[in-house]
Amino acid sequence: MAGVLCVAVVGWRCGSRAPVEQADWSAVGGGQSEALKLDPENTGFIAVENFTSLVEDHELQLDPSKLDMLLALVQSNEDGQVCYQELIELMSSKRSSSFRRAIANGRRTLQREILLDETGLGLYKRFVRYVAYEILPCETDRRWYFHQNRLCPPPVFIAIVTIVQIIVFMCYGIMLNKWVLQTYQPDFMKSPLVYHPGHRAQVWRFFSYMFMHVGLEQLGFNALLQLMIGVPLEMVHGILRISLLYMAGVLAGSLTVSITDMRAPVVGGSGGVYALCSAHLANVVMNWAGMRCPYKLLRMILALVCMSSEVGRAVWLRFSPPLPSSGPQPSFMAHLSGAVVGISMGLLILRSYEESLQKQCSWWVIVFSFITFLLFAIFWNIFAYELLGVQIPPPP
Numbered sequence: 001m002a003g004v005l006c007v008a009v010v011g012w013r014c015g016s017r018a019p020v021e022q023a024d025w026s027a028v029g030g031g032q033s034e035a036l037k038l039d040p041e042n043t044g045f046i047a048v049e050n051f052t053s054l055v056e057d058h059e060l061q062l063d064p065s066k067l068d069m070l071l072a073l074v075q076s077n078e079d080g081q082v083c084y085q086e087l088i089e090l091m092s093s094k095r096s097s098s099f100r101r102a103i104a105n106g107r108r109t110l111q112r113e114i115l116l117d118e119t120g121l122g123l124y125k126r127f128v129r130y131v132a133y134e135i136l137p138c139e140t141d142r143r144w145y146f147h148q149n150r151l152c153p154p155p156v157f158i159a160i161v162t163i164v165q166i167i168v169f170m171c172y173g174i175m176l177n178k179w180v181l182q183t184y185q186p187d188f189m190k191s192p193l194v195y196h197p198g199h200r201a202q203v204w205r206f207f208s209y210m211f212m213h214v215g216l217e218q219l220g221f222n223a224l225l226q227l228m229i230g231v232p233l234e235m236v237h238g239i240l241r242i243s244l245l246y247m248a249g250v251l252a253g254s255l256t257v258s259i260t261d262m263r264a265p266v267v268g269g270s271g272g273v274y275a276l277c278s279a280h281l282a283n284v285v286m287n288w289a290g291m292r293c294p295y296k297l298l299r300m301i302l303a304l305v306c307m308s309s310e311v312g313r314a315v316w317l318r319f320s321p322p323l324p325s326s327g328p329q330p331s332f333m334a335h336l337s338g339a340v341v342g343i344s345m346g347l348l349i350l351r352s353y354e355e356s357l358q359k360q361c362s363w364w365v366i367v368f369s370f371i372t373f374l375l376f377a378i379f380w381n382i383f384a385y386e387l388l389g390v391q392i393p394p395p396p
Contacts, residue, residue, distance in 0.1 A: 134232050135237075159227075169216075180217065195208075195265055209268070210271070213267060213269075233276060252275075274307065274342060311335050314331075317332075318330065318332050345366050345370065
């Protein structure tokens with residue numbers, strides 16, 4: 001297995017000159033003397049020539065894609081040395097910016113056929129290949145994802161959110177006996193899930209509003225985009241990153257409404273949906289030449305038209321004459337703030353496949369900006385309504 005090579009190199013530590021205790025070289029047919037030959041000064045680095053001999057002379061049971069990556073790592077290293085830490089990160093599939101740069105510099109040395117030429121794939125593997133070409137702009141990244149993809153953990157976040165949204169909508173549809181424009185029903189706003197400015201002290205409403213929808217048209221649009229774009233993104237980038245992006249869009253949506261449209265309620269998962277969609281579309285545009293998804297220009301235009309139409313529908317609904325007892329209709333600002341989150345935070349996440357976000361200065365700038373906005377919104381919700389004398393519709 002791939003772990004064999006990890007055991008083979010535990011005698012190195014990147015930048016460390018102290019010997020590592022109990023270095024085990026038996027996995028590659030050598031002992032402590034072998035470690036001294038490969039790294040005689042115990043610097044944490046091994047010469048490229050010695051490492052190449054290690055790979056070629058020993059029958060290491062490596063994944064083919066990882067073997068390609070190893071050779072690319074070796075041949076792209078300008079100093080003629082291989083770092084222990086980079087090797088461990090490769091073997092454990094850990095995201096690393098230094099590893100990614102090394103692989104990107106050495107991608108011309110990868111001689112294996114591209115994924116589209118591979119034959120005899122099962123249904124699931126064909127779907128994984130489809131996802132790779134839909135999401136990733138670099139052939140090296142596509143091959144790496146294709147060979148290391150596993151079903152565990154499965155992409156469950158977007159699926160669970162969508163299922164809960166459908167269940168909640170059906171429950172309220174049956175209760176109100178209304179499936180379109182449910183917000184015109186006064187009882188709709190009595191839900192403990194809806195964000196209403198009169199109930200803004202109930203903090204969970206800044207998140208829970210994503211489970212409520214105006215009607216079947218909004219739910220259908222959001223659910224379709226979530227599944228078509230969110231599930232492939234979650235398969236490639238993982239549940240933690242995509243759930244973070246989605247929930248950041250949801251939170252930014254309700255907070256933005258509380259600042260810019262202070263009398264309006266909010267319903268729908270559009271903040272999170274637009275964060276995912278705008279991040280993906282921005283990533284496609286910035287990597288246009290590398291993206292290999294079919295009909296990408298036509299699909300880009302269609303997506304923009306659909307998203308613009310949904311925003312237009314939300315604007316019309318917001319300023320349409322409300323029923324006297326229902327108050328203002330839900331705001332459309334959550335759509336726009338979700339798109340801003342996607343273009344900023346989301347684009348960086350999608351461009352950082354196999355890279356550590358914590359090691360990037362731009363990531364911390366975005367995190368700091370989001371926290372600053374969050375603190376400003378908290379103070380705004382505490383003090384601004386009374387200072388500005390905003391007339392809030394009575395909460396239901």
